[in-house]
Amino acid sequence: MHVPSRRLRNSAVVALTAVMALGLAAGCSKKNDAPAGDGQLKLVVDTFGEFGYKALAKEYESAHPNIKVQLRSIEKLDDYKPKLTQYLAAGSGAGDVVALEEGILTEFKTQPQNFVDLNQFGGGDLAKDYLPWKFEQGKASNGQLIGLPTDVGGLGVCYRRDLFEKAKLPTDRAEVSKLWTTWDDFIATGQRFNAGGSGAAFLDSTTTAFNAMLAQFGDTNFYDRNNNLIADSNPSVRKAWDYTMSMIDKGISAKVTTWSNEWQAGFKNASFAVTFCPSWMRGIIKTNAGDASTGKWDIADVPGGGGNWGGSFLAVPKQSRHAKEAYELAKFLTSAHGQIGAFNESGPLPSNLGALDDATFKATTDPYFNNAPVGVIYGAGAKALKPVYRGPKHQAVLDRAFQPAIQSVEQGKAKADEAWKNALDAAKKEAK
Structure with a gap:
């Protein structure tokens, strides 16, 4: 998971x-x-x-x-x-x-x-x-x-219905899904949310979006199937990077570091409205947001459709x-x-x-997520999921090369081109 x-x-x-x-x-x-x-x-x-x-x-x-x-x-x-x-x-x-x-x-x-x-x-x-x-x-x-x-x-987008309502956006999961059939739509929705005056940020961190796009844009990421590092030449990685930089440029995230104490607290404090949500993320949201947020979260489709994270x-x-x-x-x-x-x-x-x-699995709903039919949402496309090849140091390259580079841009510590170079240099070191 x-x-x-x-x-x-x-x-x-x-x-x-x-x-x-x-x-x-x-x-x-x-x-x-x-x-x-x-x-x-x-x-x-x-x-x-x-x-x-x-x-x-x-x-x-x-x-x-x-x-x-x-x-x-x-x-x-x-x-x-x-x-x-x-x-x-x-x-x-x-x-x-x-x-x-x-x-x-x-x-x-x-x-x-x-x-x-x-x-x-x-x-x-x-x-x-x-x-x-x-x-x-x-x-x-x-x-x-x-x-x-x-x-x-599997992939979905978990969102807070109460914050969407404050931002004058639809709250019904089907209507929310229609807001962002593409990644460009997603960025535009983030800008609309920002203009809505909810008092919260739209997205938790652009690194979660980057991970979701890596799971969707190609069947390889940082390595080819011969375990050669191709982070600098794989168009899927560059496409995910460019969309991520656009999200940063449009200012749609809370700029928190995922998995940090601040990120955890953000769920409880409602400081952001959206996070990318593979099925296992639901348990993390419940734990961090607490019982008081029961029914405030829901699950919509991911931009671009599908993906295995x-x-x-x-x-x-x-x-x-x-x-x-x-x-x-x-x-x-x-x-x-x-x-x-x-x-x-x-x-x-x-x-x-x-x-x-299993019929009981398909019928499963999640009360915490506004009774979302999670068995259907996640199960329907499970058999159609395709593997993304992970090379021998994939996690190290992601966690210690690309995510820190993205966060450096998000937090105003580096420009996009500089951060891209830093990510590639760090990836080469991690891949050794």
């Missing part, structure tokens, strides 16, 4: 606490195989952000009285990845099941020796259960099955002493039942075909 540093749940303090907790776990239990008590076997699941596994973990424990499931979560993918890398290099400390986001998956697939080949437990037989391209993404070049698919991104896999590190049991837990969490449960709890869009075809 996504969270370019796609998923953030609470504050940076919480993230630091989670990092420290994982570090302590590594020091206290070399292989994470300490008994849970009463003869129970403990299985640790490491994720970033919110995967929607709380209720599922309890359900699994009820069906397997001999197993205790411990969920450990680091909020930011940017914090999670180096900690997982450290654990794998040390040979201890990682969970029995670990989440691998698509932005970092390609890099970890070059180290298949660190993971159990799930084919040995029959994982390959599950291929028919998932979107075909999604299942294939979980394989290393040697055919080893690194991970089972969790979610795919985010998605993850569950893998079993070689260092786990309970690989078979860990696989069975991962299999449960990524089953149709598991993915529907995660969707209902936190919003990650299923990649399991059985879940996507």
Whole structure:
């Protein structure tokens, strides 16, 4: 799920606490195989952000009285990845099941020796259960099955109905969708919103728009399929950049840094009206905006139509002493039942075909988002989603090269041409 540093749940303090907790776990239990008590076997699941596994973990424990499931979560993918890398290099400390986001998956697939080949437990037989391209993404070049698919991104635009009303814009989701069938329309709507006197900014940050456009404009981003860095020559990247610069030029964003404390507070304080919203983002909005904002948010179509932003896999590190049991837990969490449960709890869009075809999933509405028919909104186009190729250092290039460059322009610290050059220079360093 996504969270370019796609998923953030609470504050940076919480993230630091989670990092420290994982570090302590590594020091206290070399292989994470300490008994849970009463003869129970403990299985640790490491994720970033919110995967929607709380209720599922309890359900699994009820069906397997001999197993205790411990969920450990680091909020930011940017914090999670180096900690997982450290654990794998040390040979201890990682969970029995670990989440691998698509932005970092390609890099970890070059180290298949660190993971159990799930084919040995029959994982390959599950291929028919998932979107075909999604299942294939979980394989290393040697055919080893690194991970089972969790979610795919899907895209929408989450917006505050009350702020749209104050800005004298339509509030009905169908009418809002008509406001921005193109990205030029979206920018124009932002200008109309600014003129409406709502007291809030239109868009949270132009980096969220940049991510959405990368998910939509082409099937490659910073790398070609031979893993050559093409950020400087890929027209899809340049097109997303130019639209982003236009948004900055028109002044339609709140200029906050995504995933920051200020960004989190912006949801609660209604300081912006719009954010780009893959399905998993709903859980983040609910957590940050709080119960008082129930019914104030809604979901409209994304400009330009469609796009796949985010998605993850569950893998079993070689260092786990309970690989078979860990696989069975991962299999449960990524089953149709598991993915529907995660969707209902936190919003990650299923990649399991059985879940996507399930009548209860299709009928799902979200009261927090004005009873938006989220099963229809996100599920209808899920089978038509196409993968965007992520190279080995995709997430590093995005998080530490392009997003900081965009923010430097948005915050008035650099001009667009200067920032573009800075982004390309930083991308080359990150890609080494």
